[in-house]
Amino acid sequence: MTTAAALSAVLVVGLITYSSRAGLILFLAERPLPSALVRALRYVGPAVLSALTVNLLAGGEGPSGVEVVEIAAVSAGIIAAVLTRNLIASLTAGMVTLWLLLLLL
Amino acid sequence: MTNSGMPRPDTYPDRTMSDSADASSPTETQNNVIMRRAVRDSIPLFIPAVPFALVLGVAITESAMPTAIAWSTNVFIFAGAAQLATVSLAATATWLTLVATAAAINLRHVMYSAALAPRFEDQPRWFRWVGPFVLIDQTFALVSARTELSADTWRRYYLTAGVFFFVLWNIAVIAGMLVGSSIPSEWRLGVAPAVMFAGLVVLGLTNWPGVVAAVTGAAVCFMALSVPNNGGILIGAVAGVTAGYIADVVLDGRNLSTRGFPQ
Incomplete structure (x- = not known):
């Protein structure tokens, strides 16, 4: 990615982020969002983030880019997150699993 | 954040x-x-x-x-x-x-x-x-x-x-x-973001339609990994939101538990 592309990407994401934070406060005060939109917005987070997780594991190399140790690390992180509801515990479990497997394999 | x-x-x-x-x-x-x-x-x-x-x-x-x-x-x-x-x-x-x-x-x-x-x-x-x-x-x-x-x-x-x-x-x-x-x-600290995002997904789940959205998003993105330009993320995201929305309408937002997002 060129410097110009990177900088423009950061600025555009920043502008969209600010707009989503400020838009209704500045222009639409008191007007409630349609309930269907609120319903759909609720699932943007889980859908985008889980797709992003899979994509980052593949690293732009298609399905073959997903390594077994990476799947193990993410799975350990997910299990820890379910059990503890704690992000630090989740991250620790995932990375420790990764390091142990890299040492053993 | x-x-x-x-x-x-x-x-x-x-x-x-x-x-x-x-x-x-x-x-x-x-x-x-x-x-x-x-x-x-x-x-x-x-x-x-x-x-x-x-x-x-x-x-x-x-x-x-x-x-x-x-x-x-x-x-x-x-x-x-x-x-x-x-x-x-x-x-x-x-x-x-x-x-x-x-x-x-x-x-x-x-x-x-x-x-x-x-x-x-x-x-x-x-x-x-x-x-x-x-x-x-x-x-x-x-x-x-x-x-x-x-x-x-x-x-x-x-x-x-x-x-x-x-x-x-x-x-x-x-x-x-x-x-x-x-x-x-x-x-291999480069794996940390993926672990982080997976954990965030789990912590953000408060109801079953959310689970449906997350699982669909991941599965569809995986199937679409060979789509050029990482388009699989957006295809997975749209599929996930759609599935979550439909599940929400069908289940009417049944809660997983009383525990919400901890942050």
């Missing part, structure tokens, strides 16, 4: 102020009291964000973007998950996929904006423009619970918490950048 899961204002305990800080003309002492209160409330919410900031710092040093530009996401974007997506995707995604993914991650702020809009009605113009800059998950959780404060006091509380998070976030990310440049690549 961290993502997903829509904390509803009514799920936060409505602690009342023990100090008389919301008098109509606050004195300097009362201002100090409310600012101290804002910092005290912010600390427990900041601690869980520290590992996130460290992972982001490492990702910034490893980003395909020039380091200074990757770092500037702290100022221009100031939203951890979107920042992490931006700096991590630079290696593989096209400009459009990167921007669309990061923007989609930050769409949840529209809900925060809608929820807080009434509170901004009696605020001065400058604050209506400046306030949203620091409207992150944590600030929203704090200020939406503070319904008992007067307009002036609420503004002071809001800005104090916002500045607190901004400053500490930047310090923690810089610490992560220092860590990242000193740890050898055999440690």
Whole structure:
């Protein structure tokens, strides 16, 4: 990615982020969002983030880019997150699993 | 800063102020009291964000973007998950996929904006423009619970918490950048963002339609991995939102448990 592309990407994401934070406060005060939109917005987070997780594991190399140790690390992180509801515990479990497997394999 | 899961204002305990800080003309002492209160409330919410900031710092040093530009996401974007997506995707995604993914991650702020809009009605113009800059998950959780404060006091509380998070976030990310440049690549810290996002998904799940959205998003993205330009992210995201929405309508938002998003 060129410097110009990177900088423009950061600025555009920043502008969209600010707009989503400020838009209704500045222009639409008191007007409630349609309930269907609120319903759909609720699932943007889980859908985008889980797709992003899979994509980052593949690293732009298609399905073959997903390594077994990476799947193990993410799975350990997910299990820890379910059990503890704690992000630090989740991250620790995932990375420790990764390091142990890299040492053993 | 961290993502997903829509904390509803009514799920936060409505602690009342023990100090008389919301008098109509606050004195300097009362201002100090409310600012101290804002910092005290912010600390427990900041601690869980520290590992996130460290992972982001490492990702910034490893980003395909020039380091200074990757770092500037702290100022221009100031939203951890979107920042992490931006700096991590630079290696593989096209400009459009990167921007669309990061923007989609930050769409949840529209809900925060809608929820807080009434509170901004009696605020001065400058604050209506400046306030949203620091409207992150944590600030929203704090200020939406503070319904008992007067307009002036609420503004002071809001800005104090916002500045607190901004400053500490930047310090923690810089610490992560220092860590990242000193740890050898055999440690595979590049896997940390994926682990982080997976954990965030789990913590953000509060109902079954959310689970449906997450599983569908991951599965469809996996099947679409060979789509050029990382288009699989957006295809997975659209499929996930659609599936979650349909499940919500069918199940009418049945809750997983009483535990909500912890941050």
